[in-house]
Amino acid sequence: MVNLLTGPKGSGKTQQMIERANEAVKTCEGNVFFIKKSHRDTYSLSFNIRAICMDDYDVITNTDEYLGFIYGMLSADHDIKAIFIDGILKHADITLENIPSFIETLKKISKENDVDFYVSISATNEQLGNVNFEDCTLLN
Template structure:
């Protein structure tokens, strides 16, 4: 399952991501991974989740992000939930990448049975219509 957490800067997306990640840790029978840009969530996310700084691994661009998430799923079959904070900053190409990224990660999510949550700093009207079905209500 793919879920997009969308909204403009300051709309509470990161707070929602933190709540969802900590809830996933409580309910998961596997592993929860949170990918962030920079180390800003260290004290907000449960220590039971795997917190990964995308900058530390040189993740930059759509293909690098998809490859990294694929590697996480391939290396650990027990991953149940993956959260990506600052998705557009990591991909570096704004909303232009959302459709392709969502399609690639949806296929990965289905094959690995991992729930993938993408935090996207954009309003619904800025996104392609094809991805609106994945927007969190």
């Protein structure tokens, strides 16, 4: 399942994502990962959550490399059950134009690997008009 948390910049999405991740790790029967752009707010996450800061992986510069990174994580750890991606439009070259295909690929990865994705996007649902919300859950 792909869960989307949308809203304008500064609307509290990061804090909601952190709270959801901290709750998920309590009940999840597997590993929880939290991907973010920088090290900011990392200490707000539960110690049991694997935090990944993409600033540490500056060689990942486009959507294909980013998706390859996710596939690599899943191939190395078959116990991953939830991946939180905070502020996706700040990562690699992911934009409003290519976010529909990115989300479609996440849906495919989710089904193939039995992993739930939680993605925050600094955009309104209207700005995401080209996104197919079928098989997605809107968290707001």
